[in-house]
Amino acid sequence: MANADGHTDAGQDGCSEGAADRAGGVPLADLLDRVIEGVALEAPSGRLVYANAVWRRLVQAPEEAPAATLARLRELPHFAVRSYLLGGDTLHLVRQDEAHLLHEALDHLGSSLAVYDRAERYRFGNAAFHQRYGNHGDDGGLIGRTFEDLLRATLSAGVVADVQAVRDPEGYIERRLREFRDHRPGESERLSPAGQWDLLRTTYTPSGLRLSMRTDITEQKRVQEELRRAKERLEVETASRARFVGRLSHDLRTPLSAVLGYAELIESEVLGPLGSPKYQEYAALVHQAGRQLLQLVEGLLEMSRTQASAGEMREEPVDLGALLRGEIVGFEAAARAGRTQLSVVVPDGVPAVVSDPRMVRQMVQALIGNAVRHTPDGVVNLTLALRGDGGVDVIVADSGSGMAPEVVARLGEPYFQARQGDDREAGPGLGIAIVRDLIEQHQGDLAIESAPGVGTTATLSFPAQRSAPVGGRS
Numbered sequence: 001m002a003n004a005d006g007h008t009d010a011g012q013d014g015c016s017e018g019a020a021d022r023a024g025g026v027p028l029a030d031l032l033d034r035v036i037e038g039v040a041l042e043a044p045s046g047r048l049v050y051a052n053a054v055w056r057r058l059v060q061a062p063e064e065a066p067a068a069t070l071a072r073l074r075e076l077p078h079f080a081v082r083s084y085l086l087g088g089d090t091l092h093l094v095r096q097d098e099a100h101l102l103h104e105a106l107d108h109l110g111s112s113l114a115v116y117d118r119a120e121r122y123r124f125g126n127a128a129f130h131q132r133y134g135n136h137g138d139d140g141g142l143i144g145r146t147f148e149d150l151l152r153a154t155l156s157a158g159v160v161a162d163v164q165a166v167r168d169p170e171g172y173i174e175r176r177l178r179e180f181r182d183h184r185p186g187e188s189e190r191l192s193p194a195g196q197w198d199l200l201r202t203t204y205t206p207s208g209l210r211l212s213m214r215t216d217i218t219e220q221k222r223v224q225e226e227l228r229r230a231k232e233r234l235e236v237e238t239a240s241r242a243r244f245v246g247r248l249s250h251d252l253r254t255p256l257s258a259v260l261g262y263a264e265l266i267e268s269e270v271l272g273p274l275g276s277p278k279y280q281e282y283a284a285l286v287h288q289a290g291r292q293l294l295q296l297v298e299g300l301l302e303m304s305r306t307q308a309s310a311g312e313m314r315e316e317p318v319d320l321g322a323l324l325r326g327e328i329v330g331f332e333a334a335a336r337a338g339r340t341q342l343s344v345v346v347p348d349g350v351p352a353v354v355s356d357p358r359m360v361r362q363m364v365q366a367l368i369g370n371a372v373r374h375t376p377d378g379v380v381n382l383t384l385a386l387r388g389d390g391g392v393d394v395i396v397a398d399s400g401s402g403m404a405p406e407v408v409a410r411l412g413e414p415y416f417q418a419r420q421g422d423d424r425e426a427g428p429g430l431g432i433a434i435v436r437d438l439i440e441q442h443q444g445d446l447a448i449e450s451a452p453g454v455g456t457t458a459t460l461s462f463p464a465q466r467s468a469p470v471g472g473r474s
Helices: 028-033 053-059 066-075 098-107 127-132 147-157 163-167 169-180 218-268 277-308 320-329 332-337 357-373 431-441
Strands: 038-042 048-051 079-086 089-096 112-116 122-125 186-191 197-204 210-216 316-318 341-345 352-355 379-386 392-398 445-451 455-462
Touching: 038 053, 038 066, 048 053, 053 066, 053 089, 066 079, 066 089, 089 098, 098 127, 112 127, 147 169, 163 169, 197 218, 218 277, 316 357, 320 341, 320 357, 320 379, 320 392, 332 341, 332 357, 352 357, 357 379, 357 392, 357 431, 357 455, 431 445, 431 455
Parallel strands: 341 379
Antiparallel strands: 038 048, 038 089, 079 089, 112 122, 112 210, 186 197, 197 210, 316 352, 379 392, 392 455, 445 455
16 A cells, blocks of 8 residues: 555565665665666565655556566566565566667757767767668668768768769868868858758767767758848838938928028017017917927938948047037036036046047937036036946936936937926937937947936946057047
């Protein structure tokens, strides 16, 4: 009768004391559960006294009499059964052939596998290998033959997909033997005349066995080719769209500039009073709407330029400290109008960054402009920092009103406007999107941290591989 743990009671026929003995503090039954053999103890009456975990998994019927179990196992291939008399009981050991288990596992690999020893002799090939090279026959006729023997047999069978094998067989054999004896692991891809792509991999074991594997990667190569073509089509379409938007933006800017100019003349009453004050108010509204539309057109134009010039950067070592000091001058008037304090901190030892100067200026201008516009009666700090990994950060921090987390999460989406209060001067929502695109072209990153009432910090991070020696600044 089975216990709760799957073992059977010894009863009066068995010897449960032996199964309960301890070895090194571990119950003997637990030790027997860890061996790779099935172990069973049969009483003189034929009843099962004890069975370890392996036996129970093989039998899958714990209460079955050992005689019936052994009869079934002896009918299965690759099972070895041994029995020993222990007093009045009988000990049965069942073990599955490990070599057969290994061969069975290797035969179910999707790749072909051939194993050679140090003497270049063939030792084993799985089912996929024999299916691919059916001319070789089974392992019985191959084991012990050298790699050169197999090469010559394959040439004789005329199944080698290699031009040199046809034109210069001996030269082909010499080349393959030289490659075989290189004794360096590696992998390569090969296209057969039938259009099948194979991945060939070679590796060596510590004892010197050479494992040659071949995997069919035709489907993966087909998918890669489709993705490559789709990427090329997308690039062409993106470039065409960017050129169209660029031309359209140029065509729109001319009449918009005229509208803005005339609206400004009317608003300023250059040619005399308008008569009704409403006309001046209407002219101001026309001027404001026209200015916002012009910002949108200029944003679209800049985004189209950015997309069209992707991969066409003009790189050189750029002194970011000098660039920051130069760019902040252009915002001094706006800062004074908003009573905003500006500062630049550039520590010593910060390297130049190999980048496109025009793109860097555009990124810096966009971030400073946003910070100054949203920080009246506050402070905007520009800081250059060298990271521990050797990369460089450009940090623009302000003490403005800040933004809610849901707004920060959407920054960088084209046309998303992070309006704060009655912000009539909000742009078209392309500035941060353009900055993010430009820094990604430099393999860098834009991070924005903000909270209401705390302010906003925008960080442009350039990767370490773009850092140049300090002496190589432009």
